[in-house]
Amino acid sequence: MTKPLDAIFFDIDDTLFSTTVFADKARRAAVDSMIRAGLRTDRTTALRELEEVLAEFTSNYGNHFDKVVDRLPAEASQGLNKAVLVAAGVVAYHDTKWRELQVHDDVYEVLKWLAGTQLIRGIISAGITVKQAEKLVRLQLVEFMTPSAVFFTDQIGFSKANPKLYRRILQRMRLDPSRCLYVGDNPTHDIDPCNQEGWHTVRIRRSGKHATEDGRTTAQWEIRDFFELQAILRREFALE
């Protein structure tokens, strides 16, 4: 007996691409660039400070590299222009970001396949709206999504841990949760609230910081790549 399905929604970070690996590469490139610009420290020390700044001020804080310079001993930047050091970090970070930001091949293949079906294809993503929107564009996924089904938490007014976020979106879309599927990597922000709202849920456990965490509930299905998602859609929902 296959189940009816009207819509599938995706998380972005560590679901459609490896945010964790990508951010790590970009941070290393940034630190190396600051050292080349004259910062007197070693990569390990600078990276450790950067990780601490991220932990203390969150990844959406705007002045990470300033803080790294501030936290190192004064001799590290003596006689150097701080703005230039920071710019060296920022430029290398962004260069790496634009170069590395791409979806896994299986994600691209399966989203392209989905775009040829009648399913509504959407995004529900948390974070700074412009940054998340930019990722979607850079990842070249906009063409595969249903334009009216792209949602960012800041625009809705609820965080992802709150099941009302998912309820509100389906109200707006006039969709029934029992005919919707959510795909995400975070057990407490993606899977638990959707389970509570009566959605179908798929947890992707490929990499990323949430791969080893557990939530209150478990996803209906667990996958390692999007080809496994495709198999579920064919088998359980008769999607062709």
Ligand SMILES: [Mg+2]
């Ligand atoms: Mg995620």
